[in-house]
Amino acid sequence: MPTPTTEHVASETATPAPAGDGSSRSWFRPSLDWLLVLVPVAILLRFVPALENPTALFIVSCVAIIPLAGWMGRATEHLAEHLGQGVGGLLNATFGNAAELIIALFALSKGLEGVVKASITGSIIGNILLVLGLSFLAGGVKFSKQTFNRTAASISATALSLGAIALLIPTVFHQVAATVPVAQGGWTPAREQNLSLAIAIVLFLTYAMTLVFSLITHRQLFTGTEEGHGVLEDVGRERTAAEEHGVQWSVSKSVIVLVVATGFVALISEFLVGAVEAARETLGLTEVFVGVIVVAIIGNAAEHSSAILMAMRNKMDLSLGIALGSSLQIALFVAPILIFASYLFGRPMNFEFTIPEVVAVVASIFIVGQISSDGESNWIEGLQLLSVYAVLAILFFFLPDIHAPAASGVVAPAVHP
Template structure:
């Protein structure tokens, strides 16, 4: 199925050049084109994970998957669309830990009564997300009391977050890599041969580049398409763009969970949120100074910050005991659905 869906890739590119005014058609075609690309990215990640461990595989998937969002956000920064950037950052964080992880737990739980993962690794990741949430809360509180402070404060907080993310990489890949390694995959004769490292990296890089290209087309069409459907900009930024931007992580995490590889599923989903919160967001703050745009800060609207806080709280609860089942997946998906309904019906309240 993934093979014939590759036809949507040239279809989206041709529509963009031939009928650029057909926004809804371009949006639908580009969205379908991302699906097979996400599938190939997921396959490459699984191949790398078998060779290098679940932690490295999940990190590579998160990095290549988030490259698309970083490219799109930089384009929005150059256009001065700070609200779109902030909405996409929050959408990516809550989308990964609620939608992606929830769907992975549900899919894995339907095939396995109970699945297990390293609870210590999960708790350390949840703590990092809490740290990022604290940074967003303090930035917003300071902005509400001292309007002249957010930019300088955000710059220094961004440097701290980048430092913490670098130390987390050392922790997860060097000093405590056994916590994130997961269970080794036992291969048998019925399994397809393992790709070479070169092939897996080439597929990963090619899929990421194509996803970045198609995502540019999709994002350009998504706002007019959403308005045509009667959706608000905030809803589009936090949910629709985030869902499509997380397609690669979504596919990879569900595939890993169905194969009872929950350490890899958590490394992809929670790891991607950590990377967005501790790396992508600070990089965008610093980049806003470099590209000559109006400096961006971390003083997000209160509703966006509250969404991140609620998502991080329930994720920490769900992932604390090192076990998962389909009901935990349903709980995470329910919170995501409730947040979506709030953004859909009262966007002015959550954006305040």
Template sequence: MINKIFMLMTFIGVPLSVIGTLMHWSNIVLFILYCLTIIALASYMGRATESLSIVAGPRIGGLLNATFGNAVELIISIFSLKAGLVGIVLASLTGSVLGNLLLVAGLSFFIGGVKFKRQKFNVFDARHNSGLLMFAVIIAFVIPEVFSMNMSESKTLSLSIGISIILIALYIAALFFKLVTHRGVYQPDTEKAAHEEETPEWGKGRAMAVLFIATLVVAYISEHLVHTFEYVAESFGWTELFIGVIIVAIVGNAAEHASAVMMAYKNKMDVAVEIAIGSTLQVAMFVLPVLVIISLFFEQSMPLLFSWQELIAMVSSVLLMVVISNDGESNWFEGLTLLASYVIMGIGFYLL
């Protein structure tokens, strides 16, 4: 039933988005239409990555979901940088970290926990990811802010570029560790057996084709979505920070939201956790550093500097997730705790 609704939204939303753009409909109408269409397309991306996760395993499936889901946000961010909206880009990446760790993981833990009293996931992966989260957010994000207080803008940008290169290199090393040198080392035999019994909804070729086409369409819609931000902000009295942290982040991460919750409901917590935490790591260690480097080719460069509100929110989210996930188990109450934290931060950013 849900898949049929998303299919209807896609077949109506895509042509209406094109028509509305050509006929210059109201920016508010277009903003709503673009967001709903991107969310509908994200459902296809979620189904495709679920099929691929069955074929390739939970780690690669989660990685593919995070990659194609973050491709949406990367595309939106590049167009935003081109338009000079650096504040929205940084805010949307903050929102992505908060959204994945608190909203996506929270919904997954809560909905899965309502159906299953106790859900387990790979504790070794959880601890490995915890270390990377602490490094990426607490060290790589906080250090530039601290040192920039006594630096010129050019030196701050140089520091940001250096840190970005280190983040990308470490992220590639982390993938090599998980998918090559230590692939399957920490995977229990019960997981392997369960994985082998599943049948994917779509074959590998069809799933990859759906992911590719959906990403292209999202790229087209995202380019036009960016141009509605300023008008919508003025109309509703929203700040640039709120639009980035909440609105853009939710739309940009719709694929992860749908997929992770669906996996948790089916008790596939390894995939759900890999999507939520893996996507956060990819944003922090790959997407953001790449955007810092890409910004050098635009009129306005983007140093790796967040506001203190953004930094404290991200650090708090990481610490909470580390404490909750390090035992390799989840339940509905832990999910509710994460969701409550997201709502509190959302209210704060709205009133800021």
């Protein structure tokens, strides 16, 4: 379900604590925090005329967002600990993909509808194939066989199917209705937008009810494997140890870090979006590839590293909770929010995706359903997931831009960095 376990990841991911958590040596260990040095570099590239280079700005901004997103996640998790299980779980579910949502909103405001749509599908398949693949591989190399709560995984896979249907129906509608004359009730931009808006409302309501299911009424389904003590029990012990060592942040510190990190993510996202057009032309990349691969990876890189770390610690329920929960947030929460926001920007967006994107999402969800059915994982399954992701990445690299802005009745203006 949508990040039912991320509420409990804070104590796990807090072990390699950032500076200020009582560990003065944390900055000297290998860490994503080292990439924070690129934040001022991005600012210089953006505002110093002598250093102007859209391609360099795009690359630096992409990397700089990764540690900032990680700090947003840490602050959210620590704040959630103070708010209780229900409110804390809701906070984690809401901010789980905040960095990617911010990037998508800036892209949407600039008329980069193709990048926005591609980032939606890219995030879903990235979490399912890339993150789970790396988690299964990393954990499988260390442990010959790992187990997880197959009931929770199955429920998540089923919920993801709803997201796949939401992508499939508007695309099929466009393909079928486009062949029917308008006078006979065929395709019009308004009808396609209304269809997408209605589906977005259904997805958003489903997401809300899914949170109730996973955080309140059926919380016990997400507390660990049938054979183990459960995630809650294990994490509870580690959280106590963390608090004894002064790792837990105060409410004020959590709020300040969250606000500052969010502000910098918004700033760097604006740099990234402003430079994307010039950079992709220089690098020879399409909007689809930038959205499906680049934006989808950088928006959740910090969270992805947590999923892999949990797998290496044999905490597969947490690992799957992060990966599948993030995919569900994208499909049931972020995607509808972007549809709603598009009307505020005066650029109504629809759910009409390219056929390759729809096929990739459907295939990914089918694969994860098959793999999660037995409640066990090993390194070869991880390698297989990574192989599928590599094949899809190659496809999107060679796929030409076929997101036609006019298909939604909106003509995207030229974007200047």
